[in-house]
Amino acid sequence: MSRSKEIRNKVGSIKKTQKITSAMELVAASKMRKAQERMTTTKPYSEKILNVIGHLANAHPEYKHPYLNERPIKRVGFVVVSTDRGLCGGLNTNLLKKALIEINQWQQKGVEVDLCLIGNKANHFFSANGGNVIASATHLGDAPSVTDVVGVVKVMLDNFDNGRLDALFIAENEFINTMSQKPRVLQLLPLVHAEDETAGFHWDYIYEPDAKDVVTMLLKRYIESQVYQAVVENIACEQAARMVAMKSATDNAGELIDTLNLAYNKARQAAITQEIAEIISGSEAV
């Protein structure tokens, strides 16, 4: 009888776990919807800036901002955007793997790499595996504000300004749909700007107070908004990945419960059969 009791206990504990995972699934689903909305509302800002920058680059061929200039690369910066919490499938692992491959490629070329880490998981990973971390931000929550990323971006831009860094990359997760997220590495600096469609005829803005200041601020805001967008997109990815992971965990728990129930019934049946056999053989002996 002890075996069937053991199984019953196990089923009880798995049922509790299943309740937790299914609750997490529902929470992640609702958070994902909100994060997705936030993702789409952040897009217009950077698109507008990109338009202006594209125009500026074409209207001022003689003046090139340092952020648009390619220069020989001795040291690059990587912004790695990861999640704060786990239980979201292979999301962070895939991203960190991708980032590590890119970083190794640079290191093989003799280029040094500085890291800027967003999110706890990247911190843990690189503190275990080594890497020169120069800026870090964690615990941004579900609805981060731009001010949360301003600090890390400023550190990287300052390093770019004073010539320590020659290029800046961002490793982030791309939200394709609920079922799939893909890690990717994009170049932030020097900026690869899009061609302006109004390039055919020449016109220019009136700048107040000064072209250079306005452009510098625009470019800084653009980089900030890119990093902010990556953070927001990463949250959508995190919730989607967690939703899927928790769904499969719930399903697995259900399967496990079914098999255990079967085993329990068999054990119960066997115990009853044995008892009957004992009674019969006992009565026969008498």
Place this chain on the structure above:
Amino acid sequence: MAFTINVDIVSAEKTIYSGSAETVTVSGEIGDMGIQVGHAPLLTFLRPGQVRLKIGDDHPDEIFYVSGGILEVQPSLVTVLADVAERAKDLDEAEAQKAVAQARNVLAEKSAQMEYAKGLAELAQAMAQLKAIRALREKK
């Protein structure tokens, strides 16, 4: 209907307003200005202040507060790239220092974790040795 100009007010976090207006009044870096359709292309900083949209005579004005940002004007389009919060210079600096401090923490944690990992490895080795000894004893 009067001539109107398209207005987009966006911040890094969301779109605040998108529509058309007769006149847009903003407080620019050098002074307040009113913009109507056909304005020359212009790019300027905004000071913290109001953005007032005159939409029509039978329509109340729309008023937004922006805490700085950038204004882009094209003949038929006004774009306000608003900052999310007031960006004092020292605020940026403080945030940056916070980020660097946290990075130092990560590096400090590294040495602690390395020792932890080393300790774990030693522990695993000792456990394996113990297991082997026990197995040997049982054989005897």
